[in-house]
Amino acid sequence: MWLSRRVSAGRKDEVTPVAKTIQCPFCGKLADPKLNACPHCGNYMQKGRGSGGRAVASGPHHQCPSCNAVVQEGDIVCVACGTNLLTGQQIAGQKLTAAPRRDFSRVLWIAAAAVIAVVALGGATYGAYVVFRDPVVQAGRLVEQGRVSEANRLLEEYVNSNPDSARGWFALGEIQWRTRQYASAADSFENVQELDPGEERAGRLALLALRALNDPTNQNREIAVLERHVGHYPDDGEAWYLLALARGASGDVPGQVEAMERAIGLGQDEPDSRGFMGVGLALEGQYERAAEAIREVLEDAPQDADLQAALGFVAHLQGNHDAAIQHLENALEQGTELEREVRTQLGLLLVAEGRAAEAERHLQAVTAQAGASPAARFFQAVSQRSRGRQQEALNTFEQLMQEDHPFAQHAAAQVAGIYLDRGDTSAARDAVDQALQSLGDSAALLTLEGRIHMMEGDYDQARDLFRRAIQLDPDHAPARLENGLLLVQRRAFSEGIRELERYVQLIDPATPGAQVEDVNALIEQLRQSGAAGRQASAASVRTRS
Numbered sequence: 001m002w003l004s005r006r007v008s009a010g011r012k013d014e015v016t017p018v019a020k021t022i023q024c025p026f027c028g029k030l031a032d033p034k035l036n037a038c039p040h041c042g043n044y045m046q047k048g049r050g051s052g053g054r055a056v057a058s059g060p061h062h063q064c065p066s067c068n069a070v071v072q073e074g075d076i077v078c079v080a081c082g083t084n085l086l087t088g089q090q091i092a093g094q095k096l097t098a099a100p101r102r103d104f105s106r107v108l109w110i111a112a113a114a115v116i117a118v119v120a121l122g123g124a125t126y127g128a129y130v131v132f133r134d135p136v137v138q139a140g141r142l143v144e145q146g147r148v149s150e151a152n153r154l155l156e157e158y159v160n161s162n163p164d165s166a167r168g169w170f171a172l173g174e175i176q177w178r179t180r181q182y183a184s185a186a187d188s189f190e191n192v193q194e195l196d197p198g199e200e201r202a203g204r205l206a207l208l209a210l211r212a213l214n215d216p217t218n219q220n221r222e223i224a225v226l227e228r229h230v231g232h233y234p235d236d237g238e239a240w241y242l243l244a245l246a247r248g249a250s251g252d253v254p255g256q257v258e259a260m261e262r263a264i265g266l267g268q269d270e271p272d273s274r275g276f277m278g279v280g281l282a283l284e285g286q287y288e289r290a291a292e293a294i295r296e297v298l299e300d301a302p303q304d305a306d307l308q309a310a311l312g313f314v315a316h317l318q319g320n321h322d323a324a325i326q327h328l329e330n331a332l333e334q335g336t337e338l339e340r341e342v343r344t345q346l347g348l349l350l351v352a353e354g355r356a357a358e359a360e361r362h363l364q365a366v367t368a369q370a371g372a373s374p375a376a377r378f379f380q381a382v383s384q385r386s387r388g389r390q391q392e393a394l395n396t397f398e399q400l401m402q403e404d405h406p407f408a409q410h411a412a413a414q415v416a417g418i419y420l421d422r423g424d425t426s427a428a429r430d431a432v433d434q435a436l437q438s439l440g441d442s443a444a445l446l447t448l449e450g451r452i453h454m455m456e457g458d459y460d461q462a463r464d465l466f467r468r469a470i471q472l473d474p475d476h477a478p479a480r481l482e483n484g485l486l487l488v489q490r491r492a493f494s495e496g497i498r499e500l501e502r503y504v505q506l507i508d509p510a511t512p513g514a515q516v517e518d519v520n521a522l523i524e525q526l527r528q529s530g531a532a533g534r535q536a537s538a539a540s541v542r543t544r545s
Helices: 104-122 124-133 135-144 148-161 166-178 182-195 201-213 216-232 237-250 253-265 271-283 287-300 305-317 321-333 339-352 356-367 374-386 390-401 407-422 425-439 443-455 459-472 477-489 493-506 516-529 531-544
Strands: 003-008 011-017 061-063 070-072
Touching (some): 135 148, 166 182, 166 201, 182 216, 201 216, 201 237, 216 237, 237 253, 305 321, 321 339, 339 374, 356 374, 374 390, 374 407, 390 407, 407 425, 443 477, 477 493, 477 516, 493 516
Antiparallel strands (some): 061 070
């Protein structure tokens, strides 16, 4: 209890206990709590009759940074000058000065105006609760104090009770992002995106959170976030560009091209964008448009190695192998970031051109690296086989057969061919059976199976298999060759010659093992012998009979 000492004529009088006093919130001087106004400065001290004054001495207190008036712990606004104690800004942009002494009506008006202004800023819907107990504001203060987990918990409780609060979800998402709770942050920002389409940042932050998870299964979700975003902000060229990338990664090529066209139309007209557009057109099968688009970009960026690679891939898809090889070699010289893919494709093309040694050099560079693709290993083995290194090729093919990828069954077909070349029909049959189980009937496998029966002397079965292969693919050159040789062996020379001629028409002379010159020599020999004509006459007689 505060003690007042009365001093009279230079001597101490008796000490008399008096009522508890309070400090004036405006001038800080002590005053009787029963008074409505401070006797020192005249300002209104109490919140209202019956509410009682708040004894400053009863709890922690501070000073307002603007006017130095005493304020209590937890106060949001200084009633002396209207300063927001959280931000340091004054309400309504002006200082609320103290009223003249004893002008109680002026004091009351100022106090009321301060409260109304604060409530208006905080949102009239929530009234005084929002002003003095706003969880988002409290969470912000906790974060500033380093009490992030408490802020997280406070906002989680708030949004659970107020699931339609976009503001609450956004604040929670920011904290979740800060604490690397990316999955939860993505959920929060997506909620904001749905609740408040006007919050432009929500879609971008949701996408960033999903990308931070690095989870391929979120691909469709990323696309949905971007589609919602461009639905609300159709002029956001960067978002359209990101949507094009996401759709392309998901295999939605038409959607990819559509989004990229929108992005380019909105100013995302960089070489990468136009080059990506060209790749999208190529994936749609529009090879001419794709090549044209990429060439236009190369005019502005002739040293762009990745664009050279893209043009090489497109040229390959167009069937222009010479141009494809040239562009792919240029890409390697210029240092493309797609080195593995370029060397693999280049190796495939060079094998097809009969340039096995060059092909193997590129493919070896790829397979020497960790994690080489099955395609690179497969074509390297094809190159080795074409160069007569059968055992090396066989070892690689047999390894590929045991793995789970599309090249496994193609490797099985290669293994069957190698064993057939060695005369081992049993091992060849096992490999063909494995390939047939996964790939089903194909002209290549039926031809191999026919060769097995032919080597075992079952010519009728072999003939039937060759015919089935040709029915499946009339342009499968090996089936024509094997069928022609079987017909010649069975002395059906005319029909055999026609099949051999068809083989020569279909096969690329550069194909390893094509033996076009040998086949042409055989055809000429059969014609000169006249045996074909005699056999044809006999066949005609048997037909008529």
